[in-house]
Amino acid sequence: MAQRTPPPANWNLAEVELWIISQAKQLANQSDISPSIDLFSQGFNSTSAVLLHLRIIDALRSSGAAGIESATRALSHNLVYSYPVIQDLAAYVVSFAASPEDAQREHVSWRTAQMEAIIEKYTKGLQRNYGSSGYPPTTAPVVLLAGSTGNLGVHILAKLLQDSRVEQVLVTNLPVKGTQTVKEQHIKEFEDSGLDPTLLESEKLIFLRGDISQSNLGLDRGQYGLVCRSVNIVIHNAWLPELNLTPVAFELLIQGMRHLIDIVKTGANASTARFVFVSSVIAVQSWDASRGLVPEDVVDDASVAVGLGYGEAKYVAERVVAKSGLSSISVRVDYISEAQITITSPTKEWFPILLKSSITLGSLPQANEVAPLTSVEDTATSIVNVALHHTALPRALNLVHHHPKMWNDVIKQLQSLIKESTGKDLTLVPFEEWMVKIEELAAGATAQTLETIPALEILEFFRGALRGTGVGPLSAGPASFTTTEAQRVSDVTAATD
Numbered sequence: 001m002a003q004r005t006p007p008p009a010n011w012n013l014a015e016v017e018l019w020i021i022s023q024a025k026q027l028a029n030q031s032d033i034s035p036s037i038d039l040f041s042q043g044f045n046s047t048s049a050v051l052l053h054l055r056i057i058d059a060l061r062s063s064g065a066a067g068i069e070s071a072t073r074a075l076s077h078n079l080v081y082s083y084p085v086i087q088d089l090a091a092y093v094v095s096f097a098a099s100p101e102d103a104q105r106e107h108v109s110w111r112t113a114q115m116e117a118i119i120e121k122y123t124k125g126l127q128r129n130y131g132s133s134g135y136p137p138t139t140a141p142v143v144l145l146a147g148s149t150g151n152l153g154v155h156i157l158a159k160l161l162q163d164s165r166v167e168q169v170l171v172t173n174l175p176v177k178g179t180q181t182v183k184e185q186h187i188k189e190f191e192d193s194g195l196d197p198t199l200l201e202s203e204k205l206i207f208l209r210g211d212i213s214q215s216n217l218g219l220d221r222g223q224y225g226l227v228c229r230s231v232n233i234v235i236h237n238a239w240l241p242e243l244n245l246t247p248v249a250f251e252l253l254i255q256g257m258r259h260l261i262d263i264v265k266t267g268a269n270a271s272t273a274r275f276v277f278v279s280s281v282i283a284v285q286s287w288d289a290s291r292g293l294v295p296e297d298v299v300d301d302a303s304v305a306v307g308l309g310y311g312e313a314k315y316v317a318e319r320v321v322a323k324s325g326l327s328s329i330s331v332r333v334d335y336i337s338e339a340q341i342t343i344t345s346p347t348k349e350w351f352p353i354l355l356k357s358s359i360t361l362g363s364l365p366q367a368n369e370v371a372p373l374t375s376v377e378d379t380a381t382s383i384v385n386v387a388l389h390h391t392a393l394p395r396a397l398n399l400v401h402h403h404p405k406m407w408n409d410v411i412k413q414l415q416s417l418i419k420e421s422t423g424k425d426l427t428l429v430p431f432e433e434w435m436v437k438i439e440e441l442a443a444g445a446t447a448q449t450l451e452t453i454p455a456l457e458i459l460e461f462f463r464g465a466l467r468g469t470g471v472g473p474l475s476a477g478p479a480s481f482t483t484t485e486a487q488r489v490s491d492v493t494a495a496t497d
Ligand SMILES: NC(=O)c1ccc[n+]([C@@H]2O[C@H](COP(=O)([O-])OP(=O)(O)OC[C@H]3O[C@@H](n4cnc5c(N)ncnc54)[C@H](OP(=O)(O)O)[C@@H]3O)[C@@H](O)[C@H]2O)c1
Pocket: 146, 147, 148, 149, 150, 151, 152, 153, 172, 173, 174, 210, 211, 212, 213, 236, 237, 238, 239, 240, 241, 256, 278, 279, 280, 281, 333, 334, 335, 336, 337, 349
């Protein structure tokens, strides 16, 4: 195991700030680091951010303060992503060392205020309200799908192309890297996902090249005009698959939401258009179960979202679209289990992260709970059904599977998959034991440790599972969410497997 970093000599502000500066210099490999500038603009990346977070947690634990061990385990956020400026980070760490409960309360108010400020910024000028009075549109559906590649996007696109109700599908994606055309990229992704690539020959389909983080989506005049004239349904599926988000990435996603709203509001069909935002159950990651079930509505209290940046940004986007004046719906999607999951799946999502970390540890976590997993196929069908539904819809739907699998069954399937692919026979251990093994590796972790045990990058997420509160693997599922509207509208959530 790598060497642990000695903690600060004292837990006062000056010492802690100096200690963090020295850690940051080492991790970013810089001779100078300013304590008043965002670390991510001074050479920090996701690896250095996670390593700094882990070093701070280890130092806090060695401080011996009362209750510090359990308090650090209850943290629902990565400190460096939440406080990217060292002065703020040091102040938070000092107050956490003094009183974890007070620091956590202050954190919730601080994040809540920050989210409200972003909502305010990106809803300016959206006064004109069309509501749902004009629904349903009198013209045939012309759908703009933002984010038609990726795990879910290709399945939504395939469903739209197969659906005889849909007249046209316009897809917008980031410019393709490399020499592939956008169509070639889609053919490859359809093939990789087991979908029929000949669907992409459909005359209904128009490929646009656009980046939602740019105004007018970065479309040329002709394409922009086409979108404004014809689109009457938007499915906003484009997102960054990262649970931790830098402040810049966070804001780009909200800007993207605003750009899509603006394009619909300036279009010919603004009064009857429907805007479907693909949200996530993580948008309500800090929902307090004593309030009952999560409603099928946008929650006007940002404290329910405090935690991982991914969920906070989804929550902010839900609030922004709800204030857009358009007929809008945020669909909170559960964790998608990829039909095609393999041991080489990209490790940005929690499920492949769990898989890769387990292979390194030699064990998989068991728990006698439901697994909040929905199939990608069902999720895509539900989203298309929602988009084309002929009645007015609520502001949000909870698309959680009504008859989820048991976690231990999923884990046994993974055990067999790993055995088949690698020959390794992983043992099954209780979830708590699996977490202890991971946490032991957190102290003294290096970039190499993160590479082989990526679960360390989202420890807070896996700890959430153990707390049995909030939203994490094992803790979501139908028991926590109202699903009446989702069952009425989506047609598939009530189905058994
Ligand atoms: N996977 C889950 O378990 C899960 C759970 C709940 C909710 N969701 C939500 O479901 C949606 C799809 O998830 P996924 O797993 O399919 O993610 P994914 O595989 O990462 O796909 C994301 C899509 O967004 C596109 N995109 C990203 N940034 C963009 C930008 N600036 N402009 C235009 N397009 C951009 C990507 O395009 P490129 O391919 O060009 O990068 C891709 O098409 C996301 O909104 C996600 O938050 C997923």
